Amino acid sequence: MSKPKFTIRSDGQFGADIGALDAAMEFNETNKSFILEITGWCPKGRRAEGAKIDKKYPLKETTTNNYNQAIEQNIKDSDGTLILLLEGNDADKETTHAIEKAKEFNKPSRTIILSNDSQENINQTLNWLKDTNIEHLNVKGPRESNTSGIGEKTHSFILDLLKELSTNPDFFKK
Template sequence: MLNKIISGGQTGADQAGLDVAIKRGIPHGGWIPKGRMTEAGPLPEKYDLQEMPVKSYPKRTEQNILDSDGTLIVSHGKLTGGSKLTVELAQRHCKPSLHLDIKANSMAYATRMVASWLADNGIRVLNVAGPRASKDPEIYGATVKLLESVLGRGAK
């Protein structure tokens, strides 16, 4: 049962996770770089994220990994940049992570995989990560669809 969804607030997968939490009435949060900066400018105040004391995206990523029980990384294809770093940091801190390539899996399979991973790892605070919107314009919608499907299976 998820108690909270967190992310770094970036456009794309991060904001999809936060928006699903808000829509579903699940508490949300996470850490964002100083200035609440995203690639589209400052993160709107409707998102209840804490500012880091520095402007570093990697530091924000690491803090969200540490503050969660596990990290779900959603992508269309192989991981690059910050998403790849997310997996590396989760491994370094011995935190569960699951990379779901939406392009390589059906939604039904992806839903089962995430639901099983959440249950098997006792995930209560979920960190949602993945590419920003400028790198993958379709990741927001895919992440929303996946999370809604998982929560519809009783993961809430």
């Protein structure tokens, strides 16, 4: 029997996106029994708000430095997109673009408002992943500059989600 397999992808923008990638990388360091791939598209030049995306993140560069190209390519290359927001904060321009493009590309998307009840957020996400057969997940959310604390909250949530996935070997049986 093969091991479960799951992919996390993101565009590496500082905030929710980098929080998801950091969580996936941390998970991989401590868990060898679950295969987790990490990937994504980022703008040419590894462009992110105010800086370049570190080379430690296994991202491919798009042909332009336009954020929307990376956002759209990640949606196309995934099974579905998970949008993460904080209570009391709206989606920023790029997150709204991702929501609209997922709909346009007829790709499943789910918005989770990260609350203090992280287990409820995890259960909502697990049910959605299972119902839509998602094994290749794109994670998108606001920039840190637009939603303070979103990176840390996303990191914690994605790490807990991956731990839960890794303890459920039947999750990916078709």
